[in-house]
Amino acid sequence: MTYRAPVDQIRFILANIVPFDAVAGTETFAEASTDMVDAILGEAGRMASEVLAPLNESGDQTPARLENGVLRSSPGYEKGFQAIAEGGWIGLSAAPDFGGAGLPQAVNMAVAEFMAGACLALQLNPLLTQGQIEALEHHADDEMKALYLPKLISGEWSGTMNLTEPGAGSDVGALKTKAEPNGDGSYAITGQKIFITWGDCDLTENVCHAVLARLPDGPKGTKGISLFMVPKYLPDADGKPGTANSLKVVSLEHKMGIHGSPTCVMSYEGATGWLIGQEHGGMAAMFTMMNAARLGVGVQGVGVAEAALQKAVAYAAEREQFGPIIRHADVRRMLATSRAEVFAARAICLACATALDLAEATGDEDWGARAALLTPIAKTYGTDVGCRVADTAVQVHGGMGYIEETGASQYLRDVRITPIYEGTNGIQAMDLVGRKMMDGGAAAQALLDEIQDEARKISAAIPNCSEAVWTAAQTLSESTAKLAEMDMQDRFAGAVPYLSAFARVLGAYYHLRAADAGGEDEKALCRIFIHRILPRNAADLAELEAGVEDLNMLSDGALGLA
Template sequence: MPYRAPVTDFRFIFENVSDFAAVQATDRFADASPDMIEAILEGAGRIAEDVLDPLRRVGDMQGARLENGVVRTPDGFKQAFAQLAEGGWIALSAGQEHGGMGLPISITTAFNEMAAATAMSLGLCPLLTQGQVEALEHHASDEIKQMYLPRLISGEWTGTMNLTEPQAGSDVGALTTKAAPNGDGTYAITGQKIYITYGDHDMAENVCHLVLARLPDAPGGTKGISLFLVPKLIPDDQGRPGVANALKVVSLEHKMGIHGSPTAVMQYDGAVGWLIGEQNKGMAAMFTMMNNARLAVGAQGVGCAEGAYQHALAYAQDRSQMGRIIDHADVRRMLLTMKADTFAARAIAVNCAVAIDMETATHHESWRTRAALLTPIAKAFGTDVGCDVASIGIQIHGGMGFIEETGAAQFLRDARITPIYEGTNGIQAMDLVGRKMMDGGEAAFRLLDEIEADAERARADLPDLAEPVWQATESLREAVEWLVAQSDMRTRFAGSVPFLRAFARVLGGYYHMRAAMAEKGQGPRTKLARFYVARLLPEHAGLLTHAMAGAEDLYALSVDELAA
């Protein structure tokens, strides 16, 4: 079935389930008027429906390919990317001084979700460029900004991030790529990087790589890593792509999903690069890009969930087995689970984006810590929901879901990468219980206080929602108190994944409750909230029991016993 952009849902979340009005009230985002936001959302919805959605299946079937050293994208990708560039969709939140629209990240998050729901393989290209733009805005010299940012923002050039090496995945500090000074302010970059999304393609005239590498005599580990900008074609003084740099695509990966997106093995043989930020401070600069990307990947998961839900709903309405299958209780359970979890994940992503926007606009520490707390939850829960909902969608299709021609399986195959890249969901959970709890849980407690205050206000009109949400929040509070009391990080890490999931479950209940409050307990969102609170929110109790079980049983079996 054709995709229908969830513009109404985004509008509702912005107006009722987040503090987006506070973003619009800031001087930084004063131009983001309701009329402008409405126009942007409607425009994003149209381009997703009319331009991107027809390419979902094309990209999956044709895939990207490497021919005689040239990477070619599927039919229609180049023309669609040109439309994205012409419409200003590549980097909506980029600064106006270099040609961007300066819109809130909240709006970019909505666009990224719609792109993932329709043509995720194509949407990855602007997503990576968005992250590179933000990294250069924060860390590059004025000369680099003037040369690269206008061209990245316009879509003339695109960006990548190069972290992973064959021996250095999540352990970035183990990388061996080298950077040697050339004596003229540039550096010679030598090494190999893997899993480079859109490492090369035929949709733009230049590809600009942000590459992590190690300078001579740099300290070991992550403290000795620097960041370099390495273009495919070295620009001349006028900014025109000039001579080819000493880099190449060695091969493209054959993947489970996102076939239309070229995932390259990149080889750098003394390629010319420019230092971004300070020497040996590359990880700090790259994390600017990665944090942007983590929220964006969470939105990708939500997009996959939305696409899978719409696909399954249409099938359930048409398919007859002892009557329409949509009338069967278990099919209803599956559809409601898909819809309720998609809303919860979308609301978490938007609230995370709002926190980032408020930090950008106000520089208040409370918004910085809120954004930091929500980022790993938005990334991990959004991508887990994408996989879960896509899997349920296959189940609703029955045997036909296992047949590629129905298109149901593609949502799961595409979604499955999202819990892995930009920091696995296990790493997100470790980040949540580790770095994000170094404040003794203060940021978490502040959020829990807000949830309980809203639940108190809802008790009179919505007691069947408010009381379970309040009780679940108290249980989560007790878990946070237990967690921050643990000095052994292995104990924290042992339960980190169920803890993050439980936190997301409670947030989902809260945002569903706020949706019901907005329609005063009368309407379809209230009915959906009652389903979530009655059937999905209770999972938090078992998850928290798991989270506080400690690490002893995880290590009780020896490696030999595991292998027996």
């Protein structure tokens, strides 16, 4: 069975679940007509299904490798990347001034899902480049934009993100990489970075590294960090790759999954770099890049979940054990709840993307707050669903799922990184209950009020479900008010269950809208989510109220520390 991009599902959500019509109605995105978006989704789906999906297994079986300091990509990746670049998919949402299509993030994220479901390891390359494009658009000076953006958008060059060091992961402020002024406007960058996705690339002419480093006068912590553009090859007077810069790939990590994506240890040895944005303003520029990537990673989780579920459904229809196992109640439960969660996660990601689009197009602070609130939820729920569904897909396959030849295990191995990179899901949850609640929970409560209002309006279409959604939103609203009064450590202790509960309420709401707009299948899926998945909120909200005290009472020895 081969992967099929869920084009119709995306079209349904854009048309009925999220406010994409409002996005297309703005002057900024006026070109995003229904016909244009349908054509884009159709072509992107074809490219992902026919060109990228056949590369998924080969990239897993024949990983990227380093030969005498030279990176060699997995077989077929050159053809796959060429299809991505020549199709204009890298610059789909980039500014038209530099060759981008200027289309909404909602369309960009839909295409990203197709590519991730088809071949996650290869899709990581354009994802990182897109994040760098956004950082440059918002923070670089005009000269740097003119030099780098056209090449990144066209796929001639690729981009990376260099944050992590051996002693500085989530604590970015502990980094030791230095930047010394050269006296000519450039800087000498010295240090080592680890976990650099696609830190080298033989698919493009140049690799452009966005590197966090500290200037000599930079204060300790994150406030003293600056961001630098450090290309693999120094651009010559004509803007073409010239002499090699003083950087190298020390080694490639041997990973659990995404074998086709080279994860590099990078060494910068007085490499020449140029400041992106303001001195000591590196975190602001990097967060622009990371926020774009966080939604993209949530979408990756959805994409892999879709691919894993398709494989599981096909296997269940073919596998005979007292009849096709797709007819067995427990197998059907696994497949149906997985399908319900994939729909919910996809809708949350597209709701976040449309909020970003409306914030950009209208300048409305409320849409900006909505997008900020939804970003950690989309990232976390999308990747958690990716892991759950991929794990369930192995279970549906039974013993054969544990055999590599079936391909089911690859999805689980590949997607397992997504709750970790671009900010772990625990950090996302802490961001939700901390930074995103600095308004006293106003943005969260506004969204929950909308859900309750809509549930009342839809009550006639599917009454037992609409009442459940209204009640769940009301209960979550009450918990949100309690959360706003909690000590921060108590919030952090319950952050993950709170985010999970919020995601389920959103998922139930989007299912309710789908049931109202769709047919009997949408109504049936809505009932499955609301009756089998939404009730888990009671346990999560109880854990939220437990606070941190019992966790701190337990000794390290009781945890197993010798």
